[in-house]
Amino acid sequence: MIIDADKIAQLRRMLTPGAQRIVVVTHTNPDGDAVGSALAWSALLERMGHRVTCVVPNKYPYFLDWMSNISSMRIFKGEHAGEIAQTIAEADLIFCLDFNMIARLEGMSEAIEANVRAKRILIDHHLDPPHIYDLEFSHPESSSTAFLIYTIIKELAGEEAITREMAESIYVGLMTDTGNFSFSNLTPDLFRAVAVLVEKGISIPYINSAVYNSFTEGRVRLLGYAINKMQTLSVEGVGVAYIGLKESELRRFQFQVGDSEGFVNYPLTIRDVSMSAMFLETKHFIRVSLRSRGDLDVNLFARRYFEGGGHKNAAGGKSFVSMEQTIAHFRASVEEYLKK
Numbered sequence: 543m544i545i546d547a548d549k550i551a552q553l554r555r556m557l558t559p560g561a562q563r564i565v566v567v568t569h570t571n572p573d574g575d576a577v578g579s580a581l582a583w584s585a586l587l588e589r590m591g592h593r594v595t596c597v598v599p600n601k602y603p604y605f606l607d608w609m610s611n612i613s614s615m616r617i618f619k620g621e622h623a624g625e626i627a628q629t630i631a632e633a634d635l636i637f638c639l640d641f642n643m644i645a646r647l648e649g650m651s652e653a654i655e656a657n658v659r660a661k662r663i664l665i666d667h668h669l670d671p672p673h674i675y676d677l678e679f680s681h682p683e684s685s686s687t688a689f690l691i692y693t694i695i696k697e698l699a700g701e702e703a704i705t706r707e708m709a710e711s712i713y714v715g716l717m718t719d720t721g722n723f724s725f726s727n728l729t730p731d732l733f734r735a736v737a738v739l740v741e742k743g744i745s746i747p748y749i750n751s752a753v754y755n756s757f758t759e760g761r762v763r764l765l766g767y768a769i770n771k772m773q774t775l776s777v778e779g780v781g782v783a784y785i786g787l788k789e790s791e792l793r794r795f796q797f798q799v800g801d802s803e804g805f806v807n808y809p810l811t812i813r814d815v816s817m818s819a820m821f822l823e824t825k826h827f828i829r830v831s832l833r834s835r836g837d838l839d840v841n842l843f844a845r846r847y848f849e850g851g852g853h854k855n856a857a858g859g860k861s862f863v864s865m866e867q868t869i870a871h872f873r874a875s876v877e878e879y880l881k882k
């Protein structure tokens with residue numbers, strides 16, 4: 543991945559002098575890449591002498607609770623919203639990591655929009671960013687934002703600036719966003735980065751186990767239930783699978799944030815399925831997750847039919863009608879989309 547040297551120079555100028563008030567934010571329902579990137583980047587900025595506040599719009603999944611410094615992450619949603627909004631209002635620089643639409647921050651968007659004085663810097667790998675940032679590191683070819691963070695740190699401060707804790711955070715991002723190094727954009731540079739992280743002393747078996755083997759019993763039973771509920775259809779010879787889970791069903795399995803993470807990938811393990819969807823009912827809307835294989839573009843699909851977007855093979859969106867209507871809309875949309 544090539545990062546524009548001019549942009550690195552610009553970033554360096556923005557980060558001099560030290561002791562600036564910096565806010566690092568990432569997206570709603572933060573995943574391993576969001577949290578890992580934000581923690582590593584915040585740690586670097588702190589080492590550079592800045593006053594850093596790392597914020598997530600809502601709670602990160604419990605299987606990331608073990609991460610070093612995760613307790614320093616502020617959670618906007620809840621009792622501290624006012625105080626965090628104040629910190630955002632006073633920031634000199636705001637870094638937006640692993641998302642590009644401010645609207646994706648839901649309740650926190652207003653607090654970010656309200657600070658019109660701060661310079662905003664984007665570090666992200668999702669498609670089609672709006673050009674509203676003062677500095678943009680937008681690299682859809684990067685397998686994760688964490689890999690982008692790694693590359694920027696290397697360019698800005700050298701590998702030696704990476705501590706073991708930062709290496710661990712970066713690795714969590716690389717690992718989770720690539721499906722344990724099995725999705726696309728797995729470049730030689732990515733594996734060179736992994737080699738450096740291992741040199742920093744991270745334990746891959748430990749991280750792997752901490753993230754993937756730490757689920758609750760309810761989560762594993764919910765997965766079994768969800769797979770049993772899965773529906774499949776075939777459109778123009780393309781296999782499509784989907785799962786819809788209502789709030790009442792989630793409650794039966796003591797659902798916690800993060801429990802459904804990864805469910806949408808399972809239907810793609812079926813030989814003939816090239817597109818998978820999951821519909822998760824929340825208080826205000828149905829969260830739509832989409833995955834695909836090969837050339838089937840779910841980013842475009844999410845944009846066109848579900849007010850969302852993301853990557854070619856992994857995207858998300860929202861639906862504001864009932865589960866039944868959402869599924870009917872999905873089935874009709876798939877027919878239209880795949881017949882073109």
Ligand SMILES: [Mn+2]
Nearest residue numbers: 575640687719
């Ligand atoms: Mn990501």
